[in-house]
Amino acid sequence: xxxxxxxxxxxxxxxxxxxxxxxxxxxxxxxxxxxxxxxxxxxxxxxxxxxxxxxxxxxxxxxxxxxxxxxxxxxxxxxxxxxxxxxxxxxxxxxxxxxxxxxxxxxxxxxxxxxxxxxxxxxxxxxxxxxxxxxxxxxxxxxxxxxxxxxxxxxxxxxxxxxxxxxxxxxxxxxxxxxxxxxxxxxxxxxxxxxxxxxxxxxxxxxxxxxxxxxxxxxxxxxxxxxxxxxxxxxxxxxxxxxxxxx
Numbered sequence: 132x133x134x135x136x137x138x139x140x141x142x143x144x145x146x147x148x149x150x151x152x153x154x155x156x157x158x159x160x161x162x163x164x165x166x167x168x169x170x171x172x173x174x175x176x177x178x179x180x181x182x183x184x185x186x187x188x189x190x191x192x193x194x195x196x197x198x199x200x201x202x203x204x205x206x207x208x209x210x211x212x213x214x215x216x217x218x219x220x221x222x223x224x225x226x227x228x229x230x231x232x233x234x235x236x237x238x239x240x241x242x243x244x245x246x247x248x249x250x251x252x253x254x255x256x257x258x259x260x261x262x263x264x265x266x267x268x269x270x271x272x273x274x275x276x277x278x279x280x281x282x283x284x285x286x287x288x289x290x291x292x293x294x295x296x297x298x299x300x301x302x303x304x305x306x307x308x309x310x311x312x313x314x315x316x317x318x319x320x321x322x323x324x325x326x327x328x329x330x331x332x333x334x335x336x337x338x339x340x341x342x343x344x345x346x347x348x349x350x351x352x353x354x355x356x357x358x359x360x361x362x363x364x365x366x367x368x369x370x371x372x373x374x375x376x377x378x
Contacts, residue, residue, distance in 0.1 A: 149250045159186045169217040170309045173210035177203040180308035191246045199240030218333045223253040269319040276310030294349040301342045323364045325357035
């Protein structure tokens with residue numbers, strides 16, 4: 132749910148807002164220590180992936196490690212403010228930063244912005260997420276975010292009303308965090324097939340034995356037909372899982 136919608140609810144955003152200096156610092160330290168992948172979103176819609184490089188509350192500074200050649204970096208630097216979004220486990224974190232400045236170093240490009248005075252903390256999964264049953268093999272047919280001519284057919288690991296996770300094998304080049312895959316054909320079973328745009332939100336390692344990574348994707352502008360098909364699939368999968376558990 133967008134912040135403006137949450138703010139209109141009774142109590143507004145207060146239950147999601149963290150303002151205590153120690154708590155804000157602790158969260159930023161977790162992002163730093165875990166090299167958590169983030170998206171820095173400009174006010175004009177540009178998105179640049181990053182990780183926290185350094186935290187300096189005393190000097191009102193927060194630095195990010197970014198790709199100095201990222202195609203949307205110049206547009207981001209033109210924005211007066213930006214929104215940083217990241218995920219830790221089942222929690223979505225979001226905060227503002229301002230006055231972004233790019234500093235080139237000998238080994239990395241560092242993007243400096245203002246230290247956040249508050250962080251919003253949301254549960255990532257507002258809808259029930261299900262894993263497909265073993266007898267079905269849901270697939271997503273899509274184009275690589277960075278290699279337009281590369282068409283892929285990837286296994287869907289789980290799905291919710293707001294997004295899905297897909298498996299990217301080690302032998303496929305990594306995809307761009309924040310990148311959008313247009314017109315992805317998602318086939319969950321014989322009765323559930325739809326097209327939707329996917330935005331890559333986070334990448335999770337599944338261990339060396341898995342020979343791949345988990346791509347957490349958000350559905351972008353899913354139409355009413357796709358949402359109805361998704362909800363029906365989720366409901367049926369839940370019912371079948373309960374039936375199998377009872378046997």
